[in-house]
Amino acid sequence: MSSAALALEGVAGKFAAEAISQDSQGDRNAAITSYQRAIDALIKLIQLFPDNTLNAVYEQHCKQYKKRITELQLSFDNPQNDNNHANASIHANSNQTTSNSNLENMIMKEKPNVNWKEVIGLEEVKTALRESIVYPAKKPELFTLGWPRGILLYGPPGCGKTMLAAATASEINGYFINVDAASMMSKWLGDAEKNVSQLFHMARDSSKKENVPVIMLIDEVDSLLGNSQNENGGEIRVKNQFLTEMDGVNDKGKNLQTYVIAATNKPWKLDWAFLRRFSKRIYIPLPSLETRESLFLSYLSKLKKDSSVDASQLAQLIDGYSASDIRDICQSVQLSVIDEFFSLAESRGNKDLTHVQLRDVTMDDFKKTIKKRRPSVNPGMIQEYSNWTKDFSAA
Ligand SMILES: Nc1ncnc2c1ncn2[C@@H]1O[C@H](COP(=O)(O)OP(=O)(O)OP(=O)(O)O)[C@@H](O)[C@H]1O
Numbered sequence: 001m002s003s004a005a006l007a008l009e010g011v012a013g014k015f016a017a018e019a020i021s022q023d024s025q026g027d028r029n030a031a032i033t034s035y036q037r038a039i040d041a042l043i044k045l046i047q048l049f050p051d052n053t054l055n056a057v058y059e060q061h062c063k064q065y066k067k068r069i070t071e072l073q074l075s076f077d078n079p080q081n082d083n084n085h086a087n088a089s090i091h092a093n094s095n096q097t098t099s100n101s102n103l104e105n106m107i108m109k110e111k112p113n114v115n116w117k118e119v120i121g122l123e124e125v126k127t128a129l130r131e132s133i134v135y136p137a138k139k140p141e142l143f144t145l146g147w148p149r150g151i152l153l154y155g156p157p158g159c160g161k162t163m164l165a166a167a168t169a170s171e172i173n174g175y176f177i178n179v180d181a182a183s184m185m186s187k188w189l190g191d192a193e194k195n196v197s198q199l200f201h202m203a204r205d206s207s208k209k210e211n212v213p214v215i216m217l218i219d220e221v222d223s224l225l226g227n228s229q230n231e232n233g234g235e236i237r238v239k240n241q242f243l244t245e246m247d248g249v250n251d252k253g254k255n256l257q258t259y260v261i262a263a264t265n266k267p268w269k270l271d272w273a274f275l276r277r278f279s280k281r282i283y284i285p286l287p288s289l290e291t292r293e294s295l296f297l298s299y300l301s302k303l304k305k306d307s308s309v310d311a312s313q314l315a316q317l318i319d320g321y322s323a324s325d326i327r328d329i330c331q332s333v334q335l336s337v338i339d340e341f342f343s344l345a346e347s348r349g350n351k352d353l354t355h356v357q358l359r360d361v362t363m364d365d366f367k368k369t370i371k372k373r374r375p376s377v378n379p380g381m382i383q384e385y386s387n388w389t390k391d392f393s394a395a
């Protein structure tokens with residue numbers, strides 16, 4: 001998938017996650033708006049990339065969100081029908097078929113085409129992933145003492161956790177099952193406990209039947225565990241089910257090529273029972289100076305720019321920014337010159353856009369954009385990661 005498609009998918013995912021969380025808190029108006037935004041992003045994605053193999057999945061998501069919007073609108077008229085207020089318990093006997101199709105909507109099983117080389121920087125992390133997944137997948141017989149099946153990637157948002165997991169799956173030519181734990185926990189999607197067990201079942205099945213390695217990425221894994229101070233019965237059951245399934249992967253599943261990568265921005269929410277099952281724990285930090293420069297070079301190569309634009313100077317200006325911040329800065333600089341292009345054409349009454357030139361991007365454009373944009377991660381958070389790393393990292 002191209003990086004533009006991935007970015008748009010990310011936007012849709014963010015709105016969907018927001019919608020689901022608002023929905024489970026009973027905030028119907030906000031949920032409706034967020035579901036609609038998720039639908040809009042997915043439709044745009046389908047229109048811009050008509051050949052994308054995942055379009056059928058996106059269409060299903062759209063259908064599901066539309067259905068939920070209708071249900072929410074109906075529940076305004078008839079509050080008794082609202083089966084989804086904040087404390088609705090998880091339905092233990094929910095219909096198996098519904099739950100299956102819900103599950104299929106939540107996950108994406110694909111052979112990803114994110115290339116290892118597209119992940120810029122993070123060399124040590126790539127080495128760690130090679131050692132713990134790529135080599136065992138290629139030559140399991142060398143690993144007479146076994147190898148870790150559970151890997152935790154933690155760190156600030158937008159630094160490549162999802163990308164790395166996809167690239168690892170593509171490197172070993174395996175399936176990539178991407179699950180968003182926050183959606184799995186959402187009550188209206190059905191029985192979360194059953195979802196967990198079906199998910200692992202599906203991963204094992206794919207690996208067994210098709211004889212390919214399967215990498216399961218569980219994003220936002222902390223939301224599976226809830227907040228231990230006020231976990232309700234449902235949350236405790238989901239967590240225990242997850243731990244049991246992980247034991248299966250680490251133990252019974254020894255002959256299968258199933259790997260579970262869990263990703264989180266909040267590792268401190270994970271408890272010891274969970275951490276024990278993820279014996280490899282890898283920090284994905286903010287990009288270093290050198291990586292920031294490489295990121296700029298990669299985005300700048302696709303921009304029409306003048307000679308004032310200097311990647312190394314830009315890299316120094318944005319200490320503390322994430323990789324996706326850098327991508328957003330480059331995108332927003334490009335958008336501003338495109339805006340100018342259209343305004344100029346319009347002011348000249350030039351509807352067919354001939355005789356108007358897109359001007360080169362300059363270093364000043366970058367400086368202006370950077371001034372208006374704070375990093376998405378604050379230094380306090382980085383300190384927290386570093387403290388947690390001291391106590392719990394296991395590379
Ligand atoms: N190391 C990197 N190399 C190249 N691009 C990157 C890198 N890290 C992030 N990006 C860009 O940022 C986007 C978001 O990255 P990704 O989804 O992997 O972040 P993440 O760490 O999983 O974030 P989150 O914690 O929010 O899920 C990617 O689609 C890509 O465009």
Ligand SMILES: [Mg+2]
Nearest residue numbers: 161162219263
């Ligand atoms: Mg991610």
